[in-house]
Amino acid sequence: MDLTHTADEDAFRAEARAWLRAHVPHPPPPSLETAEGFAAHRAWEAELHSGRWSVVAWPEQYGGRGADVFHWLVFEEEYYAAGAPGRVSQNGIGLLAPTLFDHGTQEQRARILPPMASGEVVWAQAWSEPEAGSDLASLRSRGVRTAGGWLLSGQKTWSSRAAFADRAFGLFRTAPDEDRPHRGLTYLMFDLKAPGVTVRPIRRLDGKPAFAELFLDEVFVPDEDVIGEPGQGWRIAMSTTGNERGLMLRSPGRYLAAARRLVGLWRATADPSDTALRDRVADAVIGARAYQLFTCAGASRVAAGSAIGAESSLNKVFWSEYDIALHETALDLLGAEGEPADGRDGWSEGYVFSLAGPIYAGTNEIQRDIIAERLLGLPKGRR
Amino acid sequence: MRFLPTDEQRAFTRSLHTMLRAARPPAAARAWAAGDPAPGRAAWTGLAEAGVFALAVPENHGGLGPLPAELALAFVELGRHAVPGPVVETVAVAALLTALGDPAPAERLLPGIAAGEVMATLRLPGTGPYALDADAATSVLVVDAAPAVPGPGSPGDGGSGSGSGSGSGSDVKGHADASEGAHGGDHARDRNGTGTGTGKGTGDASRPGPKAARPPTLRIAPGHGPVRASADPVRRLSVPQGGGEVLAAGPGVAAAAATAVDWARLATAAQALGTGLALLDRTVEHVGRRAQFGVPIGSFQAVKHRLADTLIALEFARPLVLGAAVSMTRTDIAAAKVAAGEAAYGAARAALQLHGAIGYTEELDLALWLRKARPLRDAWGTPAQCRAAVLRP
Numbered sequence: 112m113d114l115t116h117t118a119d120e121d122a123f124r125a126e127a128r129a130w131l132r133a134h135v136p137h138p139p140p141p142s143l144e145t146a147e148g149f150a151a152h153r154a155w156e157a158e159l160h161s162g163r164w165s166v167v168a169w170p171e172q173y174g175g176r177g178a179d180v181f182h183w184l185v186f187e188e189e190y191y192a193a194g195a196p197g198r199v200s201q202n203g204i205g206l207l208a209p210t211l212f213d214h215g216t217q218e219q220r221a222r223i224l225p226p227m228a229s230g231e232v233v234w235a236q237a238w239s240e241p242e243a244g245s246d247l248a249s250l251r252s253r254g255v256r257t258a259g260g261w262l263l264s265g266q267k268t269w270s271s272r273a274a275f276a277d278r279a280f281g282l283f284r285t286a287p288d289e290d291r292p293h294r295g296l297t298y299l300m301f302d303l304k305a306p307g308v309t310v311r312p313i314r315r316l317d318g319k320p321a322f323a324e325l326f327l328d329e330v331f332v333p334d335e336d337v338i339g340e341p342g343q344g345w346r347i348a349m350s351t352t353g354n355e356r357g358l359m360l361r362s363p364g365r366y367l368a369a370a371r372r373l374v375g376l377w378r379a380t381a382d383p384s385d386t387a388l389r390d391r392v393a394d395a396v397i398g399a400r401a402y403q404l405f406t407c408a409g410a411s412r413v414a415a416g417s418a419i420g421a422e423s424s425l426n427k428v429f430w431s432e433y434d435i436a437l438h439e440t441a442l443d444l445l446g447a448e449g450e451p452a453d454g455r456d457g458w459s460e461g462y463v464f465s466l467a468g469p470i471y472a473g474t475n476e477i478q479r480d481i482i483a484e485r486l487l488g489l490p491k492g493r494r
Numbered sequence: 495m496r497f498l499p500t501d502e503q504r505a506f507t508r509s510l511h512t513m514l515r516a517a518r519p520p521a522a523a524r525a526w527a528a529g530d531p532a533p534g535r536a537a538w539t540g541l542a543e544a545g546v547f548a549l550a551v552p553e554n555h556g557g558l559g560p561l562p563a564e565l566a567l568a569f570v571e572l573g574r575h576a577v578p579g580p581v582v583e584t585v586a587v588a589a590l591l592t593a594l595g596d597p598a599p600a601e602r603l604l605p606g607i608a609a610g611e612v613m614a615t616l617r618l619p620g621t622g623p624y625a626l627d628a629d630a631a632t633s634v635l636v637v638d639a640a641p642a643v644p645g646p647g648s649p650g651d652g653g654s655g656s657g658s659g660s661g662s663g664s665d666v667k668g669h670a671d672a673s674e675g676a677h678g679g680d681h682a683r684d685r686n687g688t689g690t691g692t693g694k695g696t697g698d699a700s701r702p703g704p705k706a707a708r709p710p711t712l713r714i715a716p717g718h719g720p721v722r723a724s725a726d727p728v729r730r731l732s733v734p735q736g737g738g739e740v741l742a743a744g745p746g747v748a749a750a751a752a753t754a755v756d757w758a759r760l761a762t763a764a765q766a767l768g769t770g771l772a773l774l775d776r777t778v779e780h781v782g783r784r785a786q787f788g789v790p791i792g793s794f795q796a797v798k799h800r801l802a803d804t805l806i807a808l809e810f811a812r813p814l815v816l817g818a819a820v821s822m823t824r825t826d827i828a829a830a831k832v833a834a835g836e837a838a839y840g841a842a843r844a845a846l847q848l849h850g851a852i853g854y855t856e857e858l859d860l861a862l863w864l865r866k867a868r869p870l871r872d873a874w875g876t877p878a879q880c881r882a883a884v885l886r887p
Contacts, residue, residue, distance in 0.1 A: 112499055112563050114820050181495055374885065386878065393881035397814070397829040404813035407497040415498065425806050476795075482805060483798030487778050492793030 131193035144319035152199035156230025174228035187364035203234030235273035237281030254283040273323035274312035296344035363403035370399035421485035431468030438462035526578035527727035531630040542610020550588035555604035566819035573768025587614040589757035593750035624731040628718035726865040763834035770838035807837035828883035835871035842867035
């Protein structure tokens with residue numbers, strides 16, 4: 112049982128740190144949920160890519176470095192410690208790419224991954240529908256067979272990044288008469304600029320268009336943009352939530368850096384006799400360390416050949432609630448300076464972003480059901 | 495990096511688990527609470543034979559250690575099985591004597607600790623007036639802090655230059671809460687600062703003494719006061735008597751005491767984690783069996799979600815405990831103590847609520863874990879003290 116890094120990981124850390132120190136933009140770009148900020152973040156993806164830092168865990172042929180999970184953890188620590196911008200390509204890199212590695216064709220990987228790595232094509236996700244949220248398998252958007260492909264019709268919503276992104280991926284019902292809702296779904300990719308697609312941006316709580324509704328009216332998708340076998344979409348989509356990427360949706364480096372900034376803010380501004388605030392700052396430090404060590408243990412199990420599975424639900428509830436508590440503490444430290452929406456050091460916008468954490472990527476209620484039923488073995492019941 | 499127990503470590507905890515299950519610690523714990531330590535002593539011998547105490551003792555004193563990672567894994571099992579006795583305190587004594595580096599007291603007690611012949615308990619400055627299980631222990635050790643030296647520090651600045659009366663303050667570096675320090679200062683001045691009382695002024699072992707500064711001392715108490723009932727009757731509390739043989743004195747004692755607190759916190763955190771895991775296991779079993787409205791209550795979301803939260807807290811405390819055992823930094827240890835203590839206490843609250851009225855009785859063995867979680871959360875450093883330690887630069 113050890114926590115040591117190899118010499119190679121240390122060298123990798125030094126290389127990443129030096130590159131980031133020379134390239135991270137100061138001041139940071141505007142919010143990526145604005146047109147101007149989206150463009151700036153896309154440009155940052157291109158710069159990261161030019162240094163081969165945008166997708167370190169991918170194979171070299173697609174612009175990566177073939178980094179294993181421990182190198183990836185090191186990179187993420189350095190990335191967030193350097194104060195580097197949020198990743199506008201996260202949906203593609205974190206959700207679509209792992210699916211393509213596991214279920215895509217060679218042709219799809221060669222065509223789709225390089226422009227994702229460079230930020231030339233930014234991806235949005237298209238899972239939820241107005242009547243299919245937590246009960247995602249009840250989705251009704253459909254794909255109808257046509258010559259050489261599929262015609263997509265229906266409505267998707269809460270589609271993150273879709274206000275400014277180029278393409279999207281999601282599940283569509285291609286066999287409407289199956290006996291169970293999970294069957295007959297197909298995993299498809301489509302162009303947000305294609306004829307028949309209408310994108311209506313949705314303003315989140317702070318007014319920024321962080322997601323969108325998508326209206327699809329007989330949008331043509333060629334067969335080459337189907338991932339895996341038609342009808343197997345549910346299994347394919349779920350397979351990437353339970354593997355190591357479920358562990359890596361949010362990296363510990365992000366919270367270690369945020370906790371460090373919080374401690375700095377506390378030392379600079381807080382009344383040392385206010386032990387109530389002190390305890391919350393300490394909890395932020397403890398939580399970041401817990402998340403780091405939990406991830407190290409998970410990564411060690413993955414490296415030893417185990418699957419992560421339903422454990423990723425523990426992870427998701429933890430980081431999403433942790434993130435809110437961290438930002439609430441920062442706002443309390445800032446007092447009146449925490450109220451302006453463009454408030455100091457991004458804490459205000461970070462707070463708004465954190466509020467969505469327990470809702471997206473599977474609500475925390477669904478995650479707790481998964482924990483109770485699959486990890487604790489409690490009987491299934493009505494939701 | 496391979497942050498997982500090795501095959502050897504896994505085999506060790508498995509064998510400990512098997513041995514403890516056979517030893518029926520719940521029966522030993524009930525006897526212990528009733529003042530009959532014989533079954534608990536038998537279990538103690540078994541633990542020593544399995545090498546548990548030797549993990550805290552260096553090889554040159556008859557041990558196998560120090561091996562904090564193995565020790566932490568072992569203490570999770572001790573917590574899981576509700577083993578009675580001053581297990582944490584004996585480990586803390588071993589750490590103290592090892593850190594002291596003085597061969598005479600080390601050779602006197604460490605081989606016996608490793609062999610299971612010495613069941614030791616300990617009171618340190620800053621951790622209250624009581625020693626745990628002094629009535630059953632073979633050796634009751636006490637560290638008395640240096641007496642108050644009126645210093646330039648402002649009152650309440652963490653007890654610098656004070657603290658002997660309270661047993662808090664600067665002597666166990668970095669472990670005292672500021673408010674306790676303030677208490678200690680007052681108390682020390684009231685009593686000329688030679689006592690061994692508590693931050694709350696309840697200590698009764700204070701003796702009048704000279705005003706001249708003396709170094710902190712480590713002594714063997716000649717006995718103890720009456721045993722007081724604890725919130726957990728298996729934890730028997732008493733105040734060590736004053737006087738007795740002095741084993742060591744000087745600033746080295748303070749540093750060694752600080753190391754002893756680190757080991758005590760680590761072992762307590764691991765024991766708390768095991769306690770929480772046992773509470774969760776028993777509660778999951780209960781809600782899967784107990785039916786109301788025609789279905790197991792474990793099928794209700796309100797029940798499921800509370801148990802899911804209990805598991806999350808325990809599963810995020812676990813890597814902190816094991817990580818602290820690997821790094822042995824004071825910050826990591828304090829973090830582990832907070833997280834494991836709070837997670838175990840949360841598990842106890844959930845276990846009580848979800849068992850309903852039967853949980854609020856002594857009829858189930860559940861009570862053995864239920865009543866231990868709160869004292870473990872506070873022993874050797876309350877959550878507030880440990881949170882302060884996490885932020886200490």
